[in-house]
Every structure is written in C-alpha cells, then in structure tokens.
Amino acid sequence: MYRGFKQECPSGIVNEETFKKIYAQFFPQGDSSAYAHYVFNAFDHNKNGSINFEDIVMGLSVLSRGTYQERLQWAFNLYDVNGDGLITRDEMLDIVTAIYDMMGRFSEPLTDESTVQDHVNKVFQKMDVNRDGVITMDEFMDTCWKDENISKGLALFDTVL
Secondary structure, eight states: OHHHHHHHOTTSEEEHHHHHHHHHTTOTTSOOHHHHHHHHHHHOTTOSSEEEHHHHHHHHHHHHHSOHHHHHHHHHHHHOTTOSSEEEHHHHHHHHHHHHHHHGGGOSSOOOHHHHHHHHHHHHHHHOTTOSSEEEHHHHHHHHHHOHHHHHHHHTHHHHO
16 A cells, blocks of 8 residues: 555655545546545544545544444544534535535436435434434434444445455
C-alpha cells in the first residue's frame, strides 16, 4: 500500500483534488467527487486540507479491523459533515446523494431526487428517536446496534482489506 501511495503521491501528502482523482478510479461508473470529499474530510483529522499515509492507514484500520463501535463512530463522523455532534437531515441528504451519484448507473433502484429524499426520510424516521430533527451519536449507535442490516453492511469491511 505504501509503495502505491508514494507512486501516486511522491510528496507523501495528498490534497483533496488528488484524493478525488484517485478515488474516481475505483468508481468509474458514477461521479464520486462529492463522496470522496466527505471521505477525505473524515481522514483529515487535523483539518489542514491534506492527508498523509498515516491518516489513510488509521482510517482504513478502523474500517477494516476496528470494533463495531469504532466503525459506527467513524460512520457517524462521516455523516456529521460540520462536526457539531449531530446529523441533520440536510447532512444525511448530502451524503446519501453523493453515494447514489458515486454508484451511478449501478444504483438500484435507479434514483431520482424523490428516491433519495424518501431514503433519507426513512432513515430519519428510524434513527431520530426523540423526533427533534437531528440524530445524536447515541441515537445513531442505538439504532445501528439493533439493526441487523447495518451490522451486515459493516461486516463487509472485514473481507475488503
């Protein structure tokens, strides 16, 4: 991994634009730029606009070998775009839209704006337990712990790396 990283980024540092170009190679069927932006921000722990190999390895380590709770925390932080400890409907809509854009013609069912909105509404209905319009870390964790489909989805990372 390190050799590949140094080949793509000889300086040892990746800015967001370079990260997006690399990320796009893995999702040629869609537009991954928006989702890559969110993933980049999740890896950029010190928020300096660049990531190094250690940042990437730490993020991948959590996703592939972290505890279930660590993986959920990582996912929550990805969705909590502004880092205020809450996931708003708009933040979730932005991430889900980015995921559908990235999947392109392979997303099923084929999506339009109302499909994405419906998906976000269903997730919010399930996770926003106290109906205050935001999802807290506790609500997110509790819902995910109880949902078998989410558990199976996170288990996919066990075999990826």
